[in-house]
Amino acid sequence: MKIVCVHQSAELYGSDRSFLAAVEAIVQHAPTPAEVEVILPEHGPLAARISEAGGSVHFESEGYLRRSLLRRPLSFASGLLAATRRLLHRFRGADVIYVNTLVCASALLACALSTRRARRILHVREIPGRKELAFFRVLIRLSGVEVVYNSQATRLAIGLPGTVVYNGVPGPAACTQELGGDDGVRLLMIGRINAWKGQKFLLQALLRSQRRIRLRIVGSAIDAQVHLVEELHHIARSLPDGVTCEFFGFCEDPSEHYRWCHYVVVPSTSPEPFGRVAIEGFSYGKPVIAAAHGGLTEIVEHGQDGFLFEPASQVALAQTIEGLPHALSPGHLALGRRAFDAFSSRFSVESYAERISRLVFASSGPTK
Incomplete structure (x- = not known):
């Protein structure tokens, strides 16, 4: 089984950590044998963590919606189309395609153009501005993805059907309060x-x-x-x-x-x-x-x-x-x-992993 996961950052901020937790859940719960390919825009701390989790990391530097790039529309369009072609090649043979955030425009276009009968899942973690909303709704519909939202607020903002899965985080073993309150x-x-x-x-x-x-x-x-x-x-x-x-x-x-x-x-x-x-x-x-x-x-x-x-x-x-x-x-x-x-x-990472794996492998047979 081949699962391809696409993300728009290689850092370790909030959405990056949530993506990492999702990949860890996919690796742990995938039917065997399974191949999990993760596509990031560049090298960074997230890439090392993905490798540690058992995913194979590949890089695609173009095709992400960023305001700085949109100031040069012709250059952006050229990069978007080139990245879409490369991702179509990556998606060949995939059984599941998991796209994390709306920023991954080339991945959504590749989903729309792919003839492979793979499950296509988009995890929406952002609330776009009013001007961008109509564009993203069209892109989601064209891509044929199943939509997962990180909150009811995000689902209501996008206005399209989908499942809400709250993020989860690992935490310490118990509620911890550092002593000392005399400094305010x-x-x-x-x-x-x-x-x-x-x-x-x-x-x-x-x-x-x-x-x-x-x-x-x-x-x-x-x-x-x-x-x-x-x-x-x-x-x-x-x-x-x-x-x-x-x-x-x-x-x-x-x-x-x-x-x-x-x-x-x-x-x-x-x-x-x-x-x-x-x-x-x-x-x-x-x-x-x-x-x-x-x-x-x-x-x-x-x-x-x-x-x-x-x-x-x-x-x-x-x-x-x-x-x-x-x-x-x-x-x-x-x-x-x-x-x-x-x-x-x-909001535990265990409950998050369970919900993600259940969604990703809903029609893919038994998990490990």
Whole structure:
């Protein structure tokens, strides 16, 4: 049996880790003998992890929808067609084709043009803007794929039939709270630094804070947005005396940061298709402060395992932070226990792997 999996990045951010977990599930549950080919755009940390999982890694550098490439439409179209031809060759003999994210345009075109009677699955992990939505709907219909969504919010945004499979993450063996709360409340924001994830929005909300707060911002920006990092450092220097902010670059293992914090903040100014950072926080028993839109509303239960605030409102976020239960107080610890319980029952990597393998091999005979 041959399974071909296509992804648009070789890094280890949220969608990359979710793709890795899906590939691991496919390798582990595939009927034997099985060949799992994984196509990535370039070498990177994800490639090594895929190889460790048992997949064979191949590279296709063209055919991904990226704004920087769309500024040169003729060059992009040429690369898209060339990549589609190469993927058609890769798809020969495939029994299952698994495409991860809408960005993989050449893979979807190859699915549309392929005469092979393979199962074609698209895992949608993004909510496109209104202008792009009509294009993606046409592309999905042409490709003949079965659609899997990472949240109800993503499914409703796309507006086409499909199955919702919530992401899962591996977590520590138990709910963990680092001792010590005498230095104030510790907030963690982790993920790619960009305009809509909300790093700037969070810092601006803290400019008038009356609490003692230690904030860590963990992540890096792509080359085209390095100026955002400089802007964040500039705002951080204007924070009140009781508020401090430390910056850390991307790290493959963020467990140190999750254990350090008291609360995880996900203040995205545009709707998150899912919100992987929120369930990672839950896995460490950390309550989550999240913007009340997109997939985050399917993860965080307000007042039970975290707090939801009005999206894009600095006032609402500031008020939420000012009203947080004190670190390691009974209220804070109860939130953390419920957060870990939510992770264990709904968002474990084991349940994710089971659902992915059941979908991928639904018509492929018994699995291992």
